[in-house]
Amino acid sequence: MNAQATQIGRSQILMFSQDSQASKMMESTFSSMASYQLTICSLEELGVVNGAIDPEAFDIAILDVGDGSVLDDPDFLRVRNSLGKLSVLFISDELDQQHIRQLMKLDGEDWLSKPLVQRALIDTVNTITQRQNSNSNKVHAVVSCGGGSGGTSVAIMMAYYLSRRRKRSHPTAALFDLDFSKADVGAYLNIENSYRLESVIGKSERVDLEFIDVIKKMHESGFSLFSFESPQLSYSELGAELILKMLDLVSYRHDHTVLDLSSYMTRWQPTILSAVDTVTIVSGPSLPSLQRAKQRFKDISTLRNSDAGIRVVTNRLKTGLFGSQFGKKELGKLFDPSILTISPDEQHIMLEAVNRGILPSEVNQRSTFCSRIEELTDGILEEVM
Numbered sequence: 001m002n003a004q005a006t007q008i009g010r011s012q013i014l015m016f017s018q019d020s021q022a023s024k025m026m027e028s029t030f031s032s033m034a035s036y037q038l039t040i041c042s043l044e045e046l047g048v049v050n051g052a053i054d055p056e057a058f059d060i061a062i063l064d065v066g067d068g069s070v071l072d073d074p075d076f077l078r079v080r081n082s083l084g085k086l087s088v089l090f091i092s093d094e095l096d097q098q099h100i101r102q103l104m105k106l107d108g109e110d111w112l113s114k115p116l117v118q119r120a121l122i123d124t125v126n127t128i129t130q131r132q133n134s135n136s137n138k139v140h141a142v143v144s145c146g147g148g149s150g151g152t153s154v155a156i157m158m159a160y161y162l163s164r165r166r167k168r169s170h171p172t173a174a175l176f177d178l179d180f181s182k183a184d185v186g187a188y189l190n191i192e193n194s195y196r197l198e199s200v201i202g203k204s205e206r207v208d209l210e211f212i213d214v215i216k217k218m219h220e221s222g223f224s225l226f227s228f229e230s231p232q233l234s235y236s237e238l239g240a241e242l243i244l245k246m247l248d249l250v251s252y253r254h255d256h257t258v259l260d261l262s263s264y265m266t267r268w269q270p271t272i273l274s275a276v277d278t279v280t281i282v283s284g285p286s287l288p289s290l291q292r293a294k295q296r297f298k299d300i301s302t303l304r305n306s307d308a309g310i311r312v313v314t315n316r317l318k319t320g321l322f323g324s325q326f327g328k329k330e331l332g333k334l335f336d337p338s339i340l341t342i343s344p345d346e347q348h349i350m351l352e353a354v355n356r357g358i359l360p361s362e363v364n365q366r367s368t369f370c371s372r373i374e375e376l377t378d379g380i381l382e383e384v385m
Helices: 020-031 074-082 097-104 118-133 151-162 184-189 209-215 239-253 269-275 287-304 328-334 347-356 368-384
Strands: 011-016 036-040 060-064 088-092 110-113 138-144 173-177 224-226 256-261 278-283 310-317 340-344
Touching: 011 020, 011 118, 020 036, 020 060, 020 118, 060 118, 088 097, 088 118, 110 118, 118 239, 138 151, 138 269, 151 173, 151 184, 151 256, 151 278, 151 310, 151 368, 173 184, 173 239, 184 224, 209 239, 224 239, 239 256, 239 269, 256 269, 269 287, 278 287, 278 368, 287 310, 287 328, 310 368, 328 340, 340 368
Parallel strands: 011 036, 011 060, 060 088, 088 110, 138 256, 138 278, 173 224, 173 256, 278 310, 310 340
Antiparallel strands: none
């Protein structure tokens, strides 16, 4: 038995069952799924009080009460209490009314009757673990104000900085490209994903955590990448349903999810922008781009009923005697300086990064653009954590 489960990105399940058939079925189901790690314990092991079982090391406990007789065992009741706030899924044979009432008092998240149906078991565990983690995982939207503003580069570097190992943790991060007309993120990083999302439009039952694990790509720096060229999604009435379900699953799987939104409006943008934890609006240096950023700031603030969590990046700003478009003073009249990040024009670094399919920081570790986005990301982390 390994009761201290610590594998990153996998939901940890603690299971007790005296029914060999049900136990084998659950073990077979979850051992074949990369998204779960199953730990099987006896009632005696669960009752040990010397620290052998740490409830905080698990995401969910599955307790099989059989015909209900175990509910009359004081040891079982002590075990249930020892699990504290850990979410519990009860399973059982058909119970009489007395045992049903006893079970209801044990404050379980859900209850399934045997014989177990595999799909129902998986869906129930998915629902419980997603609900449990929905408040801890953060989602960050990056909104570009027109082509060439550099929003994709900002999103890539945010995902990189969010996925870096810190003193006491190694957070998981994902970058989801929501401009399906071009799949620019994959092109920038030279990571092609040939999967066609059109094949699952209107088939939401196929979209689960296993599906997400199968279609994702990994960047060598450690963040997951979801970038697909599937233009039909932008026009399909069922496209929004598919995208929102995928986002729900991707954000559940990762501590931080960065969304690179398209510069044009889509069916799912209002729903996403109203729900994410932070929004970063990226503007180019031209007056039309800055004016659009100001309008997007106003529109998104109205959508969210607040301007909290919204930041602005003015990107590719040229400086010098003859090359300056706008200075800090002029930009400060458009946006509150406390939410504004000004990034210089480093076209040679960006061009080399795109041509080689690498991060700008790999081209030049002293890149001012990268330093500014790192500072921006650190500020976001301080706000949401």
